[in-house]
Structures are given as structure tokens and as C-alpha cells.
Amino acid sequence: MEVTAIRSSAAPAVGFVAGDRILGIDPGLRLTGYGCLELRSRHDEPRVTDAGVLRLKTGAPMPYRLAELFDDLTGLLDELRPRLMVVEQLFSHYRHVRTSILMGHARGVVLLAGQSRGIEIGELLPTEVKKAITGYGHATKLQMQQAVQAQCRLTELPSPPDVADALAIALVAARRLERN
Amino acid sequence: MEVTAIRSSAAPAVGFVAGDRILGIDPGLRLTGYGCLELRSRHDEPRVTDAGVLRLKTGAPMPYRLAELFDDLTGLLDELRPRLMVVEQLFSHYRHVRTSILMGHARGVVLLAGQSRGIEIGELLPTEVKKAITGYGHATKLQMQQAVQAQCRLTELPSPPDVADALAIALVAARRLERN
Numbered sequence: 001m002e003v004t005a006i007r008s009s010a011a012p013a014v015g016f017v018a019g020d021r022i023l024g025i026d027p028g029l030r031l032t033g034y035g036c037l038e039l040r041s042r043h044d045e046p047r048v049t050d051a052g053v054l055r056l057k058t059g060a061p062m063p064y065r066l067a068e069l070f071d072d073l074t075g076l077l078d079e080l081r082p083r084l085m086v087v088e089q090l091f092s093h094y095r096h097v098r099t100s101i102l103m104g105h106a107r108g109v110v111l112l113a114g115q116s117r118g119i120e121i122g123e124l125l126p127t128e129v130k131k132a133i134t135g136y137g138h139a140t141k142l143q144m145q146q147a148v149q150a151q152c153r154l155t156e157l158p159s160p161p162d163v164a165d166a167l168a169i170a171l172v173a174a175r176r177l178e179r180n
Numbered sequence: 181m182e183v184t185a186i187r188s189s190a191a192p193a194v195g196f197v198a199g200d201r202i203l204g205i206d207p208g209l210r211l212t213g214y215g216c217l218e219l220r221s222r223h224d225e226p227r228v229t230d231a232g233v234l235r236l237k238t239g240a241p242m243p244y245r246l247a248e249l250f251d252d253l254t255g256l257l258d259e260l261r262p263r264l265m266v267v268e269q270l271f272s273h274y275r276h277v278r279t280s281i282l283m284g285h286a287r288g289v290v291l292l293a294g295q296s297r298g299i300e301i302g303e304l305l306p307t308e309v310k311k312a313i314t315g316y317g318h319a320t321k322l323q324m325q326q327a328v329q330a331q332c333r334l335t336e337l338p339s340p341p342d343v344a345d346a347l348a349i350a351l352v353a354a355r356r357l358e359r360n
Binding site: 061062063064065067070090092097100102103104105106107108109111112114115116120 | 225241242243244246247270277280281282283284285286287288290291292294295296301
């Protein structure tokens, strides 16, 4: 399986058609946000089909939480059958090394889940997503929620912010795909 | 399943008997060291049954490497059937946040593999293992290899160092178990 890195500098994935689904994932050990978009014609914005969060038992031991995340996410992939899963690329913006390690645990399990289902996997930098959605690479959580609500034409503010972030990732990826 | 944290301060796991196997794991994205010990009677040191490294394709995309690590490790667990898997506890000793995140990916997949096979999982700090094996919490790789060779009565120096580290983790865990 080829993994396509969807970055400004990289060659975008090709061959996507209306009806294909793009799943955005914002991984975490407490909440993992997801947002699924369906591509439409070249001139229409993609349509939100599903969005929400996977909640893990915060008091449970780490291996248990990781297994729960893996099971929940593979269940979601089996149900939604996205053609592409796009995940936030972690970078050195965490203040604490401990946080980075723990986030790495969750993200590793998310990538493994995608790979186990043979789904193409892309990555986008958080700042890149924020800039594309709000025009500003350091947008606040609320600014992201409001921008996603408007651009996805949602009747309510997507909440918690993890859902907005996941939808934003999927939206940026989908727009880049549709340009081809 | 209960996960036992094997730390100086925590209550050690109980009910282990001669013949039970302890698998030490030193996780990494290039090499993951493993070392398996079999417990013997209360007065004998445990015996090394298997040791080696799982090598991942370094040029391959991350999801592919993580899936390879998961498959290799679950294969090893199915073959060795350890009663306890002990993994190095990551801590903030990495200089680069990026390294911590990447190590976290591998470690998350290792914990998931153990959990998927219903194996009890323990953690030990690298400094704690080094101190218990060499008397010095900041021992070099070579010092660790030499100490493990002597204490496991191996005819050759365990190499690469990842193997020695994995055996050391298993040995420290096994000694603590056997005290009960």
C-alpha cells in the first residue's frame, strides 16, 4: 500500500471521484475526534456524513486504552469505509516531552488501524490546517469551530473542538484532492 | 485484564511459578530488542530461552513499519507465550521532541500487541534497570552488554545493545517476581 503525504510540497493523491470518503482524525488518549466527508462533483464542497469523538476510559491502564482506541477506530473504518484517512502530523509544539510520548502512543495506534484496513493514509500539519481554514496558522479552538461550522454548513457549532479539528483536516485534504 | 506496573514503589505481580516466561522489550522504530527468560526454582536465576531483534524497514512509511512491528511482535508472543511482557518506560530523557513522538508510536503498538494477546504488561524505567544490573543508573551500552552477558551466563556478548537492554529488563522483572 502506498501512503500519500498530503503536504503543500508533496504530490497530491490522484484518482478520487464523487462518492469517495475522506476521514479526518485528531488523535488523543482521552478524546479522538473524527470527521468524515463525502466528495461531490468538482464544483461542490464535500458533504459531512459523520463526525464525533471516540472517548477512552481515562482511568484505565494505557494498554487497555490503546486497545479500546484500536477497536473503536477499526469499527469506524469498517462502517464508513473511507478511501483516505488523514491524521494530524505531530510536531514539536508540545511543551512537555511526556505529552509528546503519550500522544505518539495514540497516533501510532491510529496509523496502525488505518494500515490494518488497507486505507490510504495522509498527514497534514496542524498549522497548515488552521491556516487553510481560518487564514491564520495559530487560530484558537473557537475560531476553528466557527470556521468549520460555516464552511461545512452545520446548524450547530461542532463540539468538542476535537470534532472541528477532525472535520477541518478532512476538509483541507478533500479540497486539495478535488483540485485535480 | 490487570496491568501490573513493576516499579520499586508498586506492589509486584504475584503467583508466578517455575516455567513461566518473562519477555523484555526495548521498543524502537528501527530495531526492537526482545529477550525471553524462563523462571526456575526460587533459588536459581531464570534461564534465557530466546533473544534477538525485530528489524523494521527504515525506508518504509510509518504506518507500514508500525504494522510490521505489530505483526512481528504478535507472532513472537504467540510463539513464546510469555506470562508477562515488560517494556521500558519512556521518559523525558530524549533530547528531541520528535524522537519522543516517534518512539511513542512504536511503544504504543508494542503495548497494543501485548494487550491484544491478553498478556500482563509491566513497565520499568531505563535508569532503574541499569542501576539494578550494573549498579549505575547511567551505565553505557557496553557496560550493559557485559553485565547482561555475565549475569545471564551467555557465551557471547549480547548484540546489538537492544538485545542486552531487553534481556536486562526481563531479568530485573524476573528477580523481583521471584522474591515473592
